[in-house]
Amino acid sequence: MALGLGQLLYVLLLFINAIAILSEERFLGRIGWSAQQEPGFGDQGQSIKYKLVNLISAVRTLLRIPLIGINVLVIIYELLLG
Amino acid sequence: MYQPNAYQQQQGYDPNSYTPSPQNQKGHGSTFANSRSPPPLQHPVPQHPILNFRADAASPSPQMSHQQPQGNMNYYPQQQAGNAYPQQNSNIYSQFGFNDPAAQMGMQFAGNAMAQGTAYVEQNLNRWVNIPAVKHYFNVNNLYVINKMRILLFPWRHSPWTRMARRSDTGQMEGYAAPREDINSPDLYIPVMAFVTYVLLCGLAAGRKGSFHPEVLGFTASASLAIVFTEVLLIRLGVYLLSIPSDTSVLDLVAYSGYKFVGVIVTTAMKQLGFGGWAVYGVFLYTALSCGFFLLRSMRYLALPDAGNASTMNPQRKRRMWFLLMIAASQLLFMFVLIK
Known part of the structure; x- marks a missing residue:
């Protein structure tokens, strides 16, 4: 019951961090989850795997720079007040 | 004067x-x-x-x-x-x-400043929060609230679960009817009130145990809000992954997620009234099941928007049914966490 809003924020932040540090050519490409692999499938656009791959690549490209700032803020907060 | x-x-x-x-x-x-x-x-x-x-x-x-x-x-x-x-x-x-x-x-100066400040706040609030959309969810009356609570606690015999659509003059659909007119429409009044009651009830329970501290209220509110947010996030993620073409707003999901507080309040009140462990667990199971059933029926239009011609896409439909069932089953887990 100790999970409050702050902890939820941390969990989300750590999850997004985890997604954002997945390496494209070392990890995602090897297991076939690279975003560039299937550009032109018709039915592929509906599958869960395609959605996940799309989500991961979107997070990697879109959230990389905001994540730096948010992480720095959280680290400073934890150092000072945690 | x-x-x-x-x-x-x-x-x-x-x-x-x-x-x-x-x-x-x-x-x-x-x-x-x-x-x-x-x-x-x-x-x-x-x-x-x-x-x-x-x-x-x-x-x-x-x-x-x-x-x-x-x-x-x-x-x-x-x-x-x-x-x-x-x-x-x-x-x-x-x-x-x-x-x-x-x-x-x-x-006069202070009055002017107050008016300007209020206008500024309203303007800025309107930019971030869609005030008319929120007002729609609070458009309730007594009859709706009583009936909705009855449905939440005894959802087994309620027969039509579809929401009424509000149509314009030309017959085109423009959103759903307000809760005042439609018993199946989700509102935010009951969830908000149930949330506040739940927080106060937890404070009462802590007070009866002699361990009340003002922080208890904050912890409870934060934890239960976190549960609601988690549920909404999971549902949104599931909707995205299953590529369900739904136009439900987040407020709908918040409302559906907040309805579980009613059952939680009933169970907690039973516990506070001094009933034994088995009775409390029985009530908890009953309320959790009824809340799950309620969500199963009322979120059906969310998960299966194309219920009419769904037989053509069988595997996806099955997957969506599982998703819906998981939402309903997760109520048991979330309510169990809330009751603790």
């Missing part, structure tokens, strides 16, 4: 008990109410008795008794004599006659 007639009537009251610094509590209170009330109310106040009042009220008196205004009893003859009055009058003006317009200006 202030009435000069009553004042005149009180003048003949108990003339013997004159004190050099009389204090009329009633008049005192009314002048204070005057100075705090909005500026337009201050204008029609007659100047003459008010001046007397302020002089009386301003002089610091040790006697805050209920003796009625004897000072004016003496004052009035002085006015008639015409001798002492101008002196006193100028004195009063130097003390308060100047102060009065300044106070009015200040009040």
Whole structure:
């Protein structure tokens, strides 16, 4: 019951961090989850795997720079007040 | 507000008990109410008795008794004599006659600032929160609330679960009907009230155990809000991954997620009323199952929007059914966490 809003924020932040540090050519490409692999499938656009791959690549490209700032803020907060 | 007639009537009251610094509590209170009330109310106040009042009220008196205004009893003859009055009058003006317009200006200024601040807040709030959309969820009446609570606790016999669509004049659908008109529409009134009640009930439970601290309320509110947010996030993620073409707003999901507090409140109240462990677990199971059933039926349009021709895409439909069932089953888990 100790999970409050702050902890939820941390969990989300750590999850997004985890997604954002997945390496494209070392990890995602090897297991076939690279975003560039299937550009032109018709039915592929509906599958869960395609959605996940799309989500991961979107997070990697879109959230990389905001994540730096948010992480720095959280680290400073934890150092000072945690 | 202030009435000069009553004042005149009180003048003949108990003339013997004159004190050099009389204090009329009633008049005192009314002048204070005057100075705090909005500026337009201050204008029609007659100047003459008010001046007397302020002089009386301003002089610091040790006697805050209920003796009625004897000072004016003496004052009035002085006015008639015409001798002492101008002196006193100028004195009063130097003390308060100047102060009065300044106070009015200040009040008007403060009022203007308040109005501007409110407008600014509303404008900025409208930018981030869609106020009419939120108002739609609070458009409830007593009948709706009672019926909805009954459905939440006894959802088994309720038959039509589809939401009524609100149609424009041309017959096109423009959103759903308000909760006031449609029993199946999700509202936010019941979730918000149930949430607040749940937090207070947790505080009560902690108080009965003797471990109440104001932080308990904050912890409870934060934890339950976190549960609601988690559920909404998971549902959104599932909707995205299953590529369900739904146009449900987040507020719908918040409402559906908040309905579980009703069952949680019932169970917690049972626990607080001193029922045994088995009865509490029985009630918990019942409320969790009914809440799950309620969500299963009422979120069906969310998960299976194309229920009519769904037989063509069988595997996806099956997957969505599983998703819906998982949402319903997760109520058991979330409610269990909330009851602890």
